[in-house]
Amino acid sequence: MKTNDNSTTNSAPYNSNAGIFILGFGGHARSAADVAVAAKWSRIIFIDANADDGEHFSSFPAIRTLPDPLDPNWLFFPAAGDNRRRRSQMENVAGQLATLVSPEAHLGVESILDLGTLVAHGAHVGPGAKIGRGVILNTHSIVEHEAQVGDFAHISVNAVVAGRSKIGSNVFLGAGAVVIDSVSVCSDVVIGAGAVVTSSIDEPGIYVGVPARRVK
Known part of the structure; x- marks a missing residue:
């Protein structure tokens, strides 16, 4: 690690x-x-x-x-x-x-991981980032500087949470999806694979596309 x-x-x-x-x-x-x-x-x-x-x-x-x-x-x-x-x-x-952290992952200065979290191979947790309980940071996922990920969220393979963004609890961020910097995503949201979240999401639901839009 x-x-x-x-x-x-x-x-x-x-x-x-x-x-x-x-x-x-x-x-x-x-x-x-x-x-x-x-x-x-x-x-x-x-x-x-x-x-x-x-x-x-x-x-x-x-x-x-x-x-x-x-x-x-x-x-x-x-x-x-x-x-x-x-x-x-x-x-x-x-x-x-x-809490399981791969030796191939990176944890930045003043980053915090709570209990029951997995940081998989090649994942990056930036400086000052805060990761909640029971979170999955999957293979080669990125949570950048000062971002927050809520309890029981899943940041999928190659997904990116850019700096100072906030991800609520029980969020699923699909493979290769991106949340741009300083954006908030409320709890109970599913972001489809490859989607790009360019503005804050404040209603639970399923969001897909570029930019991400609610479909359900």
Whole structure:
């Protein structure tokens, strides 16, 4: 992780006895595991009520229920790709939450990450940016200087949130979409892939195109 001593990650400190329960076993859960492996986590178990007996990803097993008793050194990571489902996972966690940051990501000076957030490979978090709880900053996404991303938002692959913009909670910013600088997007908005948001959005809905316009 290309980071700075003045960035802040709200997560329990790593220790050699720690492991991560990844909540879910879908595609995003596997991407989260890939980041965890790159970040040197070697003890990973997927928890998914629909897992088949003996199912695994790489060498990491998927089981249907949590072990009993629980090892207090193990952390939880919510890994549903759907924003609302990920929020539900976090609200029902019975232990400490992890934050996963790829060693290939960059965290700028005075940037802040809250719990349960994923910063994937090649993502960039600019100086002074604030990232909420349970956020996905997907592969090669960019959140620039002093921008804010609300809880349970998903900034997709190659999407850009330019400087001093504000993204509300439960927002989905599609692959390659751009929010230009100093623009606000309210909560519960979906921005389609490749769209460009050139003015603030203050009504929930689905927006597509260049410039982005509401279609639903």
